[in-house]
Amino acid sequence: MESIESILNDDFIGKTVTVHGWVYRIRSSGKITFIIIRDSTDIVQCVASSVNLGDRYNDISSLTVESSLEVTGKIKKDDRAVTGYEIQINDFKIYQRNEFFPITKDKSEEFLLDNRHLWIRSREFTSILKIRSTVFKAFSDFFYKNGYYQVQGPMMVSTATEGGATLFKLKFFDDDVYLTQSSQFYLETMIYSLEKVFTIAPSFRAEKSRTRRHLSEYWHAEGEAAWLHNEDMMQVEEKMIEYIISEVLENNEKDLKLINRDISKLENIKAPFPRIKYRDLIQKSKEFGMNLKYGDDLGADEEYNIMIHYDKPLFVTNYPEELKTFYHLPDPENPGEILCHDLLAPEGYGEIIGGGERIWKLDQLLERMQKYGLPEEDYYWYIDLRKYGSVPHSGFGLGLDRLVNWICNLNNIRDAIPYPRTVRRIKP
């Protein structure tokens, strides 16, 4: 048995091969039928003729799209075939003869989402999922290569990380628990032994967001490292993004072409990435056609207006403390600012990473928690980390689906994940 990709070259001309897969297209003209067969690697045109197959010809010429089969035949080079070669069928085995496949050439967004379990077989989706696979692998590989350990936190938690309003609540025996929004705090507990850790885990946000860059369940890649400061962490992240993209370029060139991605834009993504302080960005906002004042948060429109001017990702640092949550370390040199960073992706995509240096001194953390009205009892274990051998440390959270969305230049984050969960979509 050969993969389709492996037989599409001149070495196989004249040889007899067997491939198996699914009917991608089928066209019949009486005594000759063209069947395009698809497997996970590629597609190939196969020719069935009544002269070769005799009585069995009708069995194969009447097949329907997505029926599964195995064919054996000799390979011929032919420019008329979609991938340049074709198989002259002289034997075949049908595994399943389908009723008609529901997805045809006309398709609405809603229909395709309802039939996502079938739509993911499409060539575009297959390529996106291959790229996504590379992104996940490259993320892990990068951190393994840099001495990080992979760890896992719980998905069911009793406290919020970001804020109270966006948690999914569920019953846990007699108690209420929440689905995690971030594994950050649990990663922080592990740096005191492992020093450098990362995780890939789902995070859940009950925000009723109706946008093309939000999911209710998304894949969160997080890292946390002892002894690193904000700038150190940014250097790790830019190398990580550069590595992931270089791996995609190396392993998925065919897939990027199939989805019509402009590869030169990705080839340009090399560290270091530019950095700008929030207050400088506010000053510069007029150049980007906006009139922002200090204290304004960067919304989707602002990120877009900024990032269409950059061809590399951009770090925005030193946000005012009011714009971010309680655990960020205040900048001793710039009162009112914190040592944090967001990474905005180019081509208008916007935020893909949020990170920064964490407060590591006990009194400072308690003071900030009080300001935010957070109950110390619920966070006793997080507070304990500042009592026993506390050290400076930094971390980040990356939205892997957002990264895939950008790398594939997709229009909607839904198409960066096989089964998107949004406020309006829980099936299939």
Place this chain on the structure above:
RNA sequence: GCCGCUAUAGCUCAGUAGGUAGAGCACUCGGCUGUUAACCGAGCGGUCGUCGGUUCAAACCCGACUGGCGGCGCCA
């Protein structure tokens, strides 16, 4: 939470100053030995999202509800 758009055949869509519902694709049958989401002929296919209102008459006008899509806020 707020704003906008949308719902007609299995799928994509048209439809009318309010008067018995239409095309393409898919499917079935027939034809075709070089197709490229083939082509030609015939057939099959609808309680026009649901409920209510206006009217002699509603897919069409009005209201409510439900599903879906997009935008904002929030974030990754």
